[in-house]
Amino acid sequence: MLASMSDVVFHPPVEELVLTKVLAAFAEPARLAIVRAIARAGEPGVSCTQVQQDAGIEIGKSTMSHHQRVLRESGVTRTRIEGSRRMLTLRRTDLDRRFPGLLDAVLADSDAVTGARA
Amino acid sequence: MLASMSDVVFHPPVEELVLTKVLAAFAEPARLAIVRAIARAGEPGVSCTQVQQDAGIEIGKSTMSHHQRVLRESGVTRTRIEGSRRMLTLRRTDLDRRFPGLLDAVLADSDAVTGARA
DNA sequence: GTTGCGGTTCGATTGACGTCGAACATTCCG
DNA sequence: CGGAATGTTCGACGTCAATCGAACCGCAAC
Numbered sequence: 001m002l003a004s005m006s007d008v009v010f011h012p013p014v015e016e017l018v019l020t021k022v023l024a025a026f027a028e029p030a031r032l033a034i035v036r037a038i039a040r041a042g043e044p045g046v047s048c049t050q051v052q053q054d055a056g057i058e059i060g061k062s063t064m065s066h067h068q069r070v071l072r073e074s075g076v077t078r079t080r081i082e083g084s085r086r087m088l089t090l091r092r093t094d095l096d097r098r099f100p101g102l103l104d105a106v107l108a109d110s111d112a113v114t115g116a117r118a
Numbered sequence: 119m120l121a122s123m124s125d126v127v128f129h130p131p132v133e134e135l136v137l138t139k140v141l142a143a144f145a146e147p148a149r150l151a152i153v154r155a156i157a158r159a160g161e162p163g164v165s166c167t168q169v170q171q172d173a174g175i176e177i178g179k180s181t182m183s184h185h186q187r188v189l190r191e192s193g194v195t196r197t198r199i200e201g202s203r204r205m206l207t208l209r210r211t212d213l214d215r216r217f218p219g220l221l222d223a224v225l226a227d228s229d230a231v232t233g234a235r236a
Numbered sequence: 237g238t239t240g241c242g243g244t245t246c247g248a249t250t251g252a253c254g255t256c257g258a259a260c261a262t263t264c265c266g
Numbered sequence: 267c268g269g270a271a272t273g274t275t276c277g278a279c280g281t282c283a284a285t286c287g288a289a290c291c292g293c294a295a296c
Contacts, residue, residue, distance in 0.1 A: 059256090062257075062258090063256070066254075066255085083264070084264060085263090
């Protein structure tokens with residue numbers, strides 16, 4: 001069964017994305033910063049540690065791993081395993097198909113561009 | 119000081135709305151149902167008990183009161199006191215000015231139109 | 237007034253969530 | 267091979283949030 005190597009980790013199908021779950025994933029400040037960092041990185045994707053650098057947050061790696069799982073299981077991010085590291089990308093098209101405009105609205109917040117206030 | 123009777127209860131000014139707070143307010147299923155009910159009701163506004171009816175949720179009134187406070191303090195709803203009851207409305211223009219497209223994206227979820235799944 | 241309706245406040249409980257450190261598994265590299 | 271790098275898993279801990287019932291307050295209506 002060629003379960004398409006990328007499904008070594010669980011990704012919920014588009015139809016099963018739940019709005020409240022996605023919103024909850026975005027609602028956590030650390031996670032929102034992570035999402036923005038992944039968004040800035042764009043298409044090839046970024047590794048967890050790289051994201052942590054870019055997001056400018058100081059948390060243990062176990063916490064980081066936890067947030068990644070929440071983001072992935074809520075359908076916000078996709079995790080592609082590449083060697084020893086996980087490449088993270090946003091599920092832009094999926095999110096936009098399921099909840100049109102939501103991701104853009106969240107990413108567009110002007111306060112966060114400079115990494116400003118809480 | 120004519121503190122404009124409507125400020126007997128606290129409403130955060132537009133500039134102070136925080137994205138994560140608003141998202142957290144939306145992320146709670148019961149609260150999301152409440153928001154939808156208020157949205158459907160439209161402009162004159164609806165009372166708490168009426169909203170509870172429309173939203174089709176079964177919770178104690180203390181819990182309802184709690185949710186209303188979260189929604190109000192996050193800047194999602196406005197509470198106008200009218201006699202013995204609170205008239206609830208969405209702060210549409212404020213939300214749209216601060217987080218363009220967010221409210222629409224949240225309200226547009228097709229799953230909830232019929233009051234469907236969790 | 238006194239009764240009833242609409243909501244808030246309080247205190248307590250319960251479960252979920254964010255955080256950490258330590259241990260582990262894989263992969264890369266010298 | 268052996269060690270460093272990258273993440274995950276596993277408790278454990280503390281905090282926050284949702285929920286409830288009971289008491290309370292204001293207004294309305296009789």
